[in-house]
Structures are given as C-alpha cells and as structure tokens.
Amino acid sequence: MDSGSGEGPQREGLRKPDPKLPKLYGVGDPTAAFFSDSSCLSSRGRVIKWFWDSAEEGYRTYHMDEYEEDRNPGGIINLGTSENKLCFDLLSRRLTQDDMLRVEPSLLQYPDWRGHLFLREEVAKFLSFYCKSPEPLKPENVVVLNGCASLFSSLATVLCETGEALLIPTPYYGAITQHVYLYGSVRLAYVYLDSEVTELDTRPFQLTVEKLEMALHGINSEGVKVKGLILINPQNPLGDVYSPEELWEFLGFAMRHKLHVIVDEVYMLSVFEESLEYRSVLSLERLPDPQRTHVMWATSKDFGMSGLRFGTLYTENQHVATAVASLCRYHGLSGLVQHQMAQLLQDHDWINDVYLPENHARLKAAHTYVSEELRAIGLPFVSRGAGFFIWVDLRKYLRKSTFEEEALLWRKFLDNKVLLSSGKAFECKEPGWFRIVFSDKEHRLRLGMQRFRQVLEAQSQEAEDTSPQQTQEPSGQPR
C-alpha cells in the first residue's frame, strides 16, 4: 500500500552537504525523526506504530470518505494506491468457478512452510513460461508466502545484519523502507537519480553502473555496510523497464562487489506496451552470480489481487530459500488459497486468451486517457507503458523547490478530494514530482483528473495573484 503523505521518518539521512558537489547518494535512517511517548511499547514498537500513524492523513482520510458513485459522489478519488481495479469482473468469474473451493485434510493441516509442493510446482511452471527462462525453473527454488512485503522483510533479515543497508535507486516504491526496517532493522542506501536528460543519460532518472559505483563508494566511505542491491523491473514509479544489457551490467556490478541482488518483478505481466520489450531477469541465458540473485513476483499487481496476499521467491541459493522458509511460519498463507492459486496459475488458456489481452487493452486505454489529459494541461511526465502509474512533473506548480511546498500541493489535492502520492514518498531528490495511478474505471479517472486539473488551475491563479517570490526552473526534459 503506497499511498499517503509521504512523510516518513527516514528523511534525515547521514548527509554532510558539500556546497559544490551535489550529493548523489544517501542512507536512510528511519529512527532519526522519531520521538513519541506511547504507553507500554518498546522503543522499536513505537517506531513501528509511528509508521502506521504517519499514513493517517492520506490513506485513512481516504477510507473515511471514499468515493462511491451513488452513495458518496463527493468522496475522495484514490489515484494514489497502486492497484489494478480494471479486471474485477474477469477475476471474479474465474475465482468463483467450481475448481476453486476444494477443502481437503492436507489443506487444513500444517503446510510445508515453503508452500505446498503442488503449488511450488505450478509456480515453477508458470514462471518458466511467463519469464521465458532458457531452462525449466525448479520447485525446490521456489518459496511461497503472503506477498512481497513479507518477502522484502524476510530477505532483508536473512541477508543483512542489523543496521546494514541495501542499495536502491531513487525514486523507488517507498514502502520498501518499512518492509526492510520494521522487523529487520535494515536500511536503504539511495542512489539518487535525476530527471535531466544529457548525452550520457538518454532517459530521465536513468540508472547507470557509474552511478551505482559512485553511490556504493560514497556510502562505504560513511562506514555503512552495503549488502545488496534492489532492482524494481518494471520500475515503480517510473513505469520504465531495464534493457537486458542494462540488467546484465547491474548484475555484473553486484557480482564485482559481492552484493546480493533482489529483483522485484511484481509488474512483470503488466507491460501493456509491446514495443517496450520487457525481459525478466530469469530469461537471461545465465546469471553472473546466481547464488546472490533473488527474484520476487506476486499476484497483487499482475492479477489485480492485492488483498489475496500471494507472493513468491525464486532463488537458486538453497541457504537463502531455507532461511526465508524458516521465517514463513510468520508469512504463511491458507491452504485453501494455495489451492486456488495453483488452479489459477496453471490455467494458461484463461490467462493467455482471456485475462492478459483484456487486462492489457484496459490498461492501455486508461493510460492513453490520462496521458492525453496530462498533455492537454501541458505537463511533462515519465511513463513508457508498464505498470499502473504515470510519474508527473509538477515542479512548476511549486512556489519554492522544497518538500514542504510539495506537501502543501499534495494536501490541496486531498482537500479537493483526490488522493495522490508525492515524490517524497519515493525518496525522489527533486521536489515536485507526483505519481498518478491510472488503472481504475473510467468514471473515477475522469472525475479524479477533473479535480486534479482544478487544483493546478487554482495554483496557477494563486501564483498570478501574488507577487512571484521565486520562479521555478524545470531542469529536466521528462517526457
């Protein structure tokens, strides 16, 4: 769940600002801004509770005043949470078929904590086919658990010591901060990317090995031990994908430094623009360091079922698979759901002939609608055709280039009954970027975009009405 105000405690890093050089890396410290005096909790319990409370203003304001076409047409439209709401009809029909509700003794007894073998077999077949792996993937390399949040939590814990860090390019899906920290006390080390397009950087927010090397060197020099690299592909919030060459280079970088690579491919089947040529890391002929490469996938995004809680790890490292499985006592999913997921994943006819074509067509149509709206307003944005979101440049609507101003704009959207996620929630280093989720029904999208536009118009009007304090120069050329 990644809506919210984007105000996290990890904002104050270990930064020693150098006035001449822009700092292109940083280490998050989720406890730095922390305080609170709630009764009976341990200090870490208070931090954990803080993460819940901090989402109050966004996500829970929304839940208290949720838009409903008939019953609450003045309620809040949620363009902040990355869920695919376009295919409930297809899913509901499939999940209520006769094969779904089976209750056998073995499903009601303690499972193999890695997941029932029948399910791991189906997952291996499914990933072999949809990731286009050169060799069939193996059930013993699969661990099944209740979603990728749990997978980040367990992987961080078994790969890192307390206080160690995982490298991640920003902007990134901000909830990972909590996932690796709340139980594991693992921090993220940022590789700050920017929107400027140059000779070397042909895309906004482009990741390169040089930037990884520089960030790793800088973070090491601050005494923070980096144990791995997180790659999100397709990327969230950019909606971009890494080419096989880029993937290979990043994996090579990790191997040189003995870093684990956690590859989050949770939007793998949500590439709706065929020209994008997405390639799963599991499709590579070989991996540079298979013992340190761990791939995650889930049904939350690609099958629009965030509430079903099904995720899976693929790793050739049996030590890692076993350690994660040992933590699966705390991340197990119902035997009945394991049966349902096996039925769903093995139904390639339905997936290929019914679900995927329709899902991609609906995603594409919704994406086209929102991106045309943005072009009509004259807003630069990033989005190439994967995922559920468009990364929009609203920097010219900030009176000053600060995250306080970004938060004020975010609040204006919420006051005008549209929930968005602001760049701070993704640790974007440039204030003024927002993520708009477009994977929703037309009537909600239309109303949401109308309200979005109203806020920007009011913001422009306000800027005209007051004497200009500081003009904002957009530095990038994002498309």
Add this chain to the structure above:
Amino acid sequence: MDSGSGEGPQREGLRKPDPKLPKLYGVGDPTAAFFSDSSCLSSRGRVIKWFWDSAEEGYRTYHMDEYEEDRNPGGIINLGTSENKLCFDLLSRRLTQDDMLRVEPSLLQYPDWRGHLFLREEVAKFLSFYCKSPEPLKPENVVVLNGCASLFSSLATVLCETGEALLIPTPYYGAITQHVYLYGSVRLAYVYLDSEVTELDTRPFQLTVEKLEMALHGINSEGVKVKGLILINPQNPLGDVYSPEELWEFLGFAMRHKLHVIVDEVYMLSVFEESLEYRSVLSLERLPDPQRTHVMWATSKDFGMSGLRFGTLYTENQHVATAVASLCRYHGLSGLVQHQMAQLLQDHDWINDVYLPENHARLKAAHTYVSEELRAIGLPFVSRGAGFFIWVDLRKYLRKSTFEEEALLWRKFLDNKVLLSSGKAFECKEPGWFRIVFSDKEHRLRLGMQRFRQVLEAQSQEAEDTSPQQTQEPSGQPR
C-alpha cells in the same frame, strides 16, 4: 508445528549451577550453541536457517515416510504434532457450503491491515459469547492475522527491546522460543516447574506466584530485563487449566511488576472434560492491568485448521493493537479467507449444535483410549481433559537421567515408526517426559500405541539384559 527432535539452540542458558540449591529459573539463549558456515547469509540468517534444519530429523523424516493406511502402512505415525484430525468431515462439509466462496472487489483489494471490519466485528461477537465476557468485546480491540506464531512474533517485537525476555513456566509449547526470537530477538526466561506433588504443590508441574516471584528475582539478578509473562491456558503440554483464582493471582503478580501478560487461549474450545471448569481470562469481571493484558486465540486448534492460518489478538491497549497492526503487513491473510472465517465464526448454530458436541465427544473417546493404554502399561501421566495431548512420564525407561538418554529413546520411537515430542522440546527440566498427541483417527492411534509399547518393551528387555548402570528413581507422582 511442535514435533521434532527437541534439539534447539536455546539449551545452554546463563546457568551458574549451585550444587546445593536446585536452580528454578533460567534464560534461554538461542544463539549459544550456534555455528554453521552457510554461504551468503547474515549471522542471524544462519540462526534462522538453523531452526529449520534442526527440525529435519523429526518432522521431515516423518514427511518422507508418512503412514497411509493403504499406500504406506509401514510409514511413520505422527503422535507428535498437535493437530486435531478428528473432524475433517464436519469441517469439509461446512467450508464447502455456498456461503463460503464469495469474491468481491473489496476482498481483492488492500485490506485494513488489522483485518476487515466485518471480520473484526464477528471475532468480537464470537469471543464475547465463547469467552463469556461480562461486557461485549469491541471490534477496535481486535487484530486479525495469519496465526498465533505471527502474534507471538509481533507482540514480542513491539513490547520488548532486543535481548529482553518474557517469563514462561516450563514445560511449555516449545515453538514459542522461535516465535519471539527469530524476528524479535526476544528471549524466554524460564520458571522451571517439577512433577513432585507436595503439601503446597497439589498438582504436578503446578505454577504458583511464589515460583514466579523467585524466578523473576533470580533472572533480574542476572541482569536480564523481563518485560512480560506468557500464560498458556489450557496449558500445552500439560492439558491442564488455571482456575480463576490462579489466573487472578498471576495477573496480580504481573501488575505488581509492570509486566505484560500474553495469554494464549488457543485450546479454549478444546476442553472436552466439563468438570474442568475452564475460564477464559476475558470472562473475569475485571482485569488487574487491562493495558498490559493481551489475549490470543486462533482457529488452528479449536477448529482443527492449522493450515488455514487464522489468529486474533484481543487487547484494550490501542498502542499495542496499532503497533501489531502495523506489522500485519507481513502477517496478512487473504480477503477470501477473511470472508470464510466471518461466515464460520458467526454460525453459532453449527458450532453449538454440530461441531463442538461432536468434536468434544471424539476428543474424549480418543483420550480415553490412549489413557487406558497408558494405564495398562503402568505409565504415570498428566492430562486432565483439555487439549490434544497427554504428558507421559517415561523416566523409568531412561538408563540415566539425562537429555541424551531422552533423545536416544525419542530416536528409538522414530526408528519404530512413531513420532513423538520429547520433554526437552518443552524445556522440561526433568529428562524423560514425552508428549503424546491423541487427537487422531482410531486406526492410527492403535498402530501408534502398539509401536510405542513395543519400544518400551524392548527398552525394558535391554535393561534386564545389561547390567544396571544406574537405577532411575521417579521423584514425582504425576497422574
């Protein structure tokens, strides 16, 4: 899952043996006996993996050679894992009824991490009725997650700092060791109970406030901070219950020392002997320290569905409820299962008229069969009529009173194709106790008990054949 060899790394505590006084407390240290050199894992990842590997010999030997009446009649009978296998027919009929398979958009979207409101409302009603609470319990005090293992993990983390301890009387359900340690790095501090019946101790392994006070004092004097007390009621492995007066005294002890109390009532509806007069802690007129009293319940035992992964916390402390809810991102259960559980828990007609009477009758019959077998062999045992197990005194079958001898006997049972849990797995301080789970079908019970008897007969024969090295004096009078 609590079968296995009982060889955990927490065996070496901080004991400073005093030759004169028996030590009646101790602190577990799950890392003390730890080593291993597996590649790419953090040191805590290696500990976590160790816990998985250490179950290999018991639970996984069983899974490779599971008894099946037709296909593998020579396979291992599992009398070690505490599961109720007596009522699959009733459960299967209920769980496949028409009301169970409902797929609504809200169930497929991100849930309220505390659990959907409709489910928390049903849980509150269910607990109010079956715990006989004086006032209706409230949905806002309920947190739903995927089982009590997760609840121990999350509660330990939000109540204790790393290295702090929770007090627990032994013998106890040994898996709690991992639940509080693997993620939370919280240790257990033991109150060692013994089997002797005296003027003051009218029952074997009786807990008293004096023993709690003494253990707390001793543990504090060793520099270990104790943050709470765990009470299992009905008790596992003793199959005993605390009287309301005892409960009240233990809660008073905790209040005096500002200790949290975690009350595990997971066998609440598995009291099959009515004369036992079980009382839930939630039935008390008032709680001495409601902000520090946290009650857990689950469907795993009482509804024979360990594989369904449904557990719930009841606490009036909203800080604790919120902090646990924040960790529920990692312990969430499927929306579809949440719907099913709401349907099940609200069906009081089925629970009262069909399920509970039949379940209790079957538990009682199985218990009667096994206890009569034990009497026929002449074995002392503890079991008063709650839970799925009988705690059997096999001390006279050990050649020496050591845990090595206990482990040898355990292995003989396994070699003779019957899996049991030995006292070491429950941190029993007296070598030679075993837990027999009786909640299984008659044909498996009969065969299991037959094999059990064979091992004891062979053990007696062996003792007669060799010159006696040391005679074993049973010190207790357990019934």
